Amino acid sequence: MNIRDYTIQSALKEMRAGTLRAKDLILSCLENIERYTETYNVLLSVAAKEDLLAEAKKIDSSGYDKPLSGIPIVLKDIFSTTSLRTTAGSKVLENYHAPYEATVVKKLREAGAIIIGKANQDAWAHGSTGENSDFGPTSSAYDIKYVAGGSSSGSATAVALGMCLASTGTDTGGSIRVPASFNNLVGLKPTYGRVSRYGIIAMASSLDSVGHMTKTVYDNALMLSVTAGIDPYDATTGQKSVSDYLSAISSLQSLKGITIGVSPDYLTVGKKATDGMNPELEKLTEEALGVFTALGATIKEIDLPHTKDALETYYVLCPSEVSSNLGRYDGIRYGNTRDAFGLEARRRIMIGTYTLSAGYYDAYYKTAQKVRTLVCQEFEKAFETVDVVFAPVSPSPSPLIGEFVNDPLALYLSDIYTVPVNLAGLAGLSLPAGFVGTLPVGIQLIGKQWSEERLYAISNVYEKKTEWYKRRPKV
Amino acid sequence: MKYTPIIGLEVHVELGTTSKMFCSCPADYFGKKPNTQCCPVCLGLPGALPVPNKKAIEQTILFGLAVHSTIAEESKFDRKNYFYPDLPKGYQISQYDEPLAMNGSINIKYQMSKIKNSDQKSKIIRIRRVHIEEDTGKLQHMVVGGKNVACIDFNRSGVPLMEIVTEPDFRSVDEVDQYVRRIQQIIRYLGISGADMERGSMRIEPSISLLDIKYQKSNIKDEELPKYRVEIKNINSFRFVRKALEYEIVRQTRLLESGVAIDQETRGYSETQNVTVSQRGKEDAMDYRYFPEPDIPPMRFTQDQILKIKDQISELPDQKSERFIREYGLTEYDTDHLIDELKTAVFFEKCVIVANTGVFKKANITPKIIANWIINKKTDLSINESQFIQNIASSLVVMTVSDEDIYSAIKHVLRVNVQAVEDFKAGKDQVKMFLFGNVIKELKGKGDKQIIMELLIKELRKI
Known part of the structure; x- marks a missing residue:
């Protein structure tokens, strides 16, 4: 068997039927890790084999009664764990072992999941290609010359290459949705405050969301039903009860009665911001929209005029918070000094320090907060008439490794479709939508706050029709 | 003196809550073994998040109400960013532009002169704001293995700290002294802190400048205040507040008299040498890069909630x-x-x-x-x-002595002090005090003084 052919759903089904053991899953993961992790630069730490097998043995004798019994999971290396070091992809934390575990990690362990390793990422989650990792870039599972997408780069490639059945990520401006789309995966950035951030190293606290990458919508809903909820250790978790995502999934058979919003602002802004959308990607995006129409959905044009300002707003607010959040790595604690900060982290620390400085605060931070409010209001208005908003994830498929290494601004611009969702604290789901050559691409569905069940239901209908997830990487 | 001091105060008080400001570690750190009362939150570990202590917020509002402040209906926390080894997150969670309480006042009484029972005057000190923040860790300099090292104790890190800021309303060191004692008294009455200076649970930072006496009048307008302000840090007793301010008055007077313009600066007080020492000048003034704390949602208080807290104020x-x-x-x-x-x-x-x-x-x-x-x-x-x-x-x-004994003592005194009795008759009323004193002496201090006086007057009238 190869775990690449499984989803969480099918693995659980077989384990519960007695035709598969957790041990088999772990051994297959380890085999894939051994085979690919160095060449694709996927994982920064892997749990000891004997520990993993001991955990699997325990689960194999206990009846698979938990929601994720025996499911091997990879964590982005920004989730604090006591068992493995937590680097955030930065040399500053190269040898940092957290004395406590993130709430999400605890919940996953309690649900029976086995933490198999921790994934490479852009250092401190700064980036959209994975190339800002102080431990080197991660390759796309579908073409080793291309980037995995970031910042949750290793998390995406790990699922696609069969090193686990699901992974965790964080999404501050697209960091789950972009790598998911570059690796033919379903990636959810939940509503801000849906999943606890406690124990997850902060990038920009008011924008950070914690989510998952899986092969299918069902698997993603299953992961969220384990990790979502109020956490007494995170004051920003929403006081909203958790929906039954799994039953929500099968609540729709077609998309009749569903209205999908499409904003021409997205395409025009996308064209202006970058050198235009990749034409093949544009064609695939239109085809995907055609699928939604064919499934019965009504397409409605909506106005999101502040989209053009969202990027500037994001790149003021995000570095401001980054500059504060990275202040604690002062060289006194955690082993390494500030010299170990990479270029992108330094860039953001400097920008953020500037935008918060006396005399500049009003012009930058405060103005950005006002625009942020406008972006929120604009979405609120749109959701009065549509169920979800349809958008691309990225203006192009995976770039070549090194393609943008000397042009950080161009990379910032490629976040155009993902950052508005974080500014407004909404839910965004990235779904496989086909291939440009060897490279997979995704489309994005944006839902209002706390609308994850709706997003899953709509996505599930689309997934059943397209089944892109069945295309495995050729390795 | 040619100058009048203009003084404002910042008072920090550690609240006596059970747990710390943003985590559940015990807040009572005094005398505890270093680094035994900390967790990921108060150690500022990567990924840890603050969850505000409701009790501490309520106690701050309680104090705000006790000093007649307006309580904010909306308030929030902000980050104050700066580097210091005892500040593990690289920022302190504090409150910047929306403190919990504003525009309060406190009435102080002070003696007009040093004579006991001399006239007392009262004066209103305006309280600009009261806010809540977290305390920092504590540096301890020691020798370990023959090396001079600085160690950090994080037991204090995250202890709730209430900051009370006055307007520059003090015109003398005595007024400052009265105010801080008054603040301490109110805090103890409210039961929100021991406000113990020796234990460091109450700390005072005065700001002082001198104003040319020609401006001295009861209402000095803001624009008439001196253009500089010297802030004095690290004072941990009433006595040292007094000494530090007295030292500053002398120092600044000398400078002004010799025609030197004084710059804005931060000075520290050295107890051992009884001097203040410059720590930071104007050009090194800190830019704390305040911005709203994104990890804690803004707070809202209804009038109902505020009234409920007000009900908790006992008699002040x-x-x-x-x-x-x-x-x-x-x-x-x-x-x-x-x-x-x-x-x-x-x-x-x-x-x-x-x-x-x-x-x-x-x-x-x-x-x-x-x-x-x-x-x-x-x-x-x-x-x-x-x-x-x-x-x-x-x-x-x-x-107690019997009335008979009193009478016999009075009679004896009147008998042996004939001249005094004559004087009394002649209208010298004050002589009765002399006679009274003698009666008391005769009774060896026993008996109710009031009764003795009454009986004495009665006897004198009879004569």
Whole structure:
């Protein structure tokens, strides 16, 4: 068997039927890790084999009664764990072992999941290609010359290459949705405050969301039903009860009665911001929209005029918070000094320090907060008439490794479709939508706050029709 | 003196909550083994998040209400960013532009002169704001293995700290002294902190500048205030506040008199040398890069919630003093002593009750007598009230003399002081005090003074 052919759903089904053991899953993961992790630069730490097998043995004798019994999971290396070091992809934390575990990690362990390793990422989650990792870039599972997408780069490639059945990520401006789309995966950035951030190293606290990458919508809903909820250790978790995502999934058979919003602002802004959308990607995006129409959905044009300002707003607010959040790595604690900060982290620390400085605060931070409010209001208005908003994830498929290494601004611009969702604290789901050559691409569905069940239901209908997830990487 | 001091104060008070400001570690760190009361949150570990302590917020509002402040209906936390080894997150969670309470005031009394019982004046000190923040860790410099090292104790990190900021309303060191004692008293009455300076749970940072005397009038407008301000840090006793300010007044006077313009600066007070030392000039002024704390949602308070907190305010010193004067016929001098510490006031009132019940009723021990005993005899308040009243009662018995004895003493005194009696008759009323003194001497101090005086006058009239 190869775990690449499984989803969480099918693995659980077989384990519960007695035709598969957790041990088999772990051994297959380890085999894939051994085979690919160095060449694709996927994982920064892997749990000891004997520990993993001991955990699997325990689960194999206990009846698979938990929601994720025996499911091997990879964590982005920004989730604090006591068992493995937590680097955030930065040399500053190269040898940092957290004395406590993130709430999400605890919940996953309690649900029976086995933490198999921790994934490479852009250092401190700064980036959209994975190339800002102080431990080197991660390759796309579908073409080793291309980037995995970031910042949750290793998390995406790990699922696609069969090193686990699901992974965790964080999404501050697209960091789950972009790598998911570059690796033919379903990636959810939940509503801000849906999943606890406690124990997850902060990038920009008011924008950070914690989510998952899986092969299918069902698997993603299953992961969220384990990790979502109020956490007494995170004051920003929403006081909203958790929906039954799994039953929500099968609540729709077609998309009749569903209205999908499409904003021409997205395409025009996308064209202006970058050198235009990749034409093949544009064609695939239109085809995907055609699928939604064919499934019965009504397409409605909506106005999101502040989209053009969202990027500037994001790149003021995000570095401001980054500059504060990275202040604690002062060289006194955690082993390494500030010299170990990479270029992108330094860039953001400097920008953020500037935008918060006396005399500049009003012009930058405060103005950005006002625009942020406008972006929120604009979405609120749109959701009065549509169920979800349809958008691309990225203006192009995976770039070549090194393609943008000397042009950080161009990379910032490629976040155009993902950052508005974080500014407004909404839910965004990235779904496989086909291939440009060897490279997979995704489309994005944006839902209002706390609308994850709706997003899953709509996505599930689309997934059943397209089944892109069945295309495995050729390795 | 040619200059009048213009002083404003920042007072930091650690609240006596059970747990810290943003985590559940115990807040009482005093005397505990270093780094035994900390967790990921107060150590500022990567990924840890603050969850605000409701009790500490309520106590800050409670204090704000007690000093007549306006309570914010909307408030929030902000990050104050700066580097220091005792600040593990690289920022302190504080409040910047939306403090919990604003525009309060406090009434202080101060003696016009050093003479006891001289006229007291009262003055209003305006409180600009009251806000809540977290305390930092503590650096300890020590020698380990023959090396000088700085160690950090994080037990104090994250302890709730209330900051009370006044307007620059003080014009003398005495006023400052009265104010800080008053603040301490109110805080203790509210039961929100021990406000103990020796333990570091109350810390004071005065800002002082000198104003040319020609401006000295009761209302100095903001624009007339000096253009500079010297802030003094690290003061941990009432005595040192006084000394540091006195030192600054002398230092600044000298500078101004020699024509030197004083710059904005931060100075530290050295207890050992009794001087202030420059720490930071204007050009090194910190830019704290305040911005709203994204990890904590903004707070909203309804009028209902504020009223509920207001209900928790027990009787404050001023009200207690007024009531004692009204109910027990005490003087302001008495009540100042009795209310100074809440436990004294409580002891006094319990004694009044005991004195009015059962066996003691007959002894006629008035509240005034009780007050005098408490004030003059430096009573140990740990004894029980019945025992205390018993002591008063027995001593009154010893002191009692019969009216006959008094009469015979008076008669004896009048007999041997013929001249004085003549003078009295001639209208020299004050002579009676001389005679009274002699009667007291004759009785060896026994007997009720008031009765003795009454009887003496009665006898004198007879002659």
